[in-house]
Amino acid sequence: MRWLLKHHPIPQPIWHDVTHRMWTLKELDAVQMAELRELTTWFLAQKSITGAQGLEVTTDMKVAVAAQACLLILNLGTSYFEGWVEVILYPGAFRAKHPQPDEFGLVHSESNSLSGESWLHGPVVLAWAEVDSELFHHQVGRNVVVHEFAHKLDGLNGAMNGMPPLHRGMSRESWAAALSQAYETLRHQISSGHAPSLNPYAATNPAEFFAVLSEYFFTAPTVLHACCPAVHAQLERFYRPGDRSHAP
Numbered sequence: 001m002r003w004l005l006k007h008h009p010i011p012q013p014i015w016h017d018v019t020h021r022m023w024t025l026k027e028l029d030a031v032q033m034a035e036l037r038e039l040t041t042w043f044l045a046q047k048s049i050t051g052a053q054g055l056e057v058t059t060d061m062k063v064a065v066a067a068q069a070c071l072l073i074l075n076l077g078t079s080y081f082e083g084w085v086e087v088i089l090y091p092g093a094f095r096a097k098h099p100q101p102d103e104f105g106l107v108h109s110e111s112n113s114l115s116g117e118s119w120l121h122g123p124v125v126l127a128w129a130e131v132d133s134e135l136f137h138h139q140v141g142r143n144v145v146v147h148e149f150a151h152k153l154d155g156l157n158g159a160m161n162g163m164p165p166l167h168r169g170m171s172r173e174s175w176a177a178a179l180s181q182a183y184e185t186l187r188h189q190i191s192s193g194h195a196p197s198l199n200p201y202a203a204t205n206p207a208e209f210f211a212v213l214s215e216y217f218f219t220a221p222t223v224l225h226a227c228c229p230a231v232h233a234q235l236e237r238f239y240r241p242g243d244r245s246h247a248p
């Protein structure tokens with residue numbers, strides 16, 4: 001990592017231009033931003049980010065995607081993003097090509113027209129128009145980059161099922177209890193016609209629930225804390241914000 005940063009860092013003007021107005025990063029202090037720049041440099045060296053359907057991918061676009069992706073692993077480390085190399089950007093929403101996605105370990109954001117898709121051991125696919133619109137416009141609980149890369153963390157233990165590999169000292173029972181109770185509450189709100197306290201897409205299945213919870217955790221943590229404090233506490237233990245002892 002240090003060699004990489006020393007020899008191939010993201011040039012500071014580009015890093016500053018792309019990140020200084022990104023609201024998802026506004027809570028980070030200078031030390032955290034420096035660490036995020038290192039991780040983003042690592043990401044761009046290790047992963048390919050290519051365009052589909054003729055989309056030309058600029059350095060700024062790559063940095064914007066990689067920096068937000070690396071926000072998830074800021075206190076986890078690069079090992080959490082191993083086992084795959086490819087990120088594909090479509091210009092806009094794209095169609096799923098796979099009629100039975102679950103069978104292939106695929107999870108995605110929308111049923112027909114997709115803004116993102118994440119393959120177990122495979123690529124992350126994103127609609128650039130969605131990524132771009134979320135860079136500078138705060139949408140509560142919405143961030144397609146966070147969503148799709150949260151699926152990657154979830155899939156680290158071999159299945160995208162709403163339970164990423166938990167850290168030592170965390171309890172699978174406590175995790176499952178907190179998330180399943182909130183999941184059932186959300187499903188009940190929807191089925192009974194009450195206003196859902198979270199994006200109803202989260203009620204699709206446990207994998208989507210974790211991905212959407214991660215979107216709230218990074219874009220609207222106070223909303224998540226108010227609605228589901230036990231879930232917020234579990235995600236805080238997993239993502240470790242503010243805990244510098246595990247910094248890569």
Ligand SMILES: [Zn+2]
Pocket residue numbers: 107108109147148151207208211
């Ligand atoms: Zn999803």
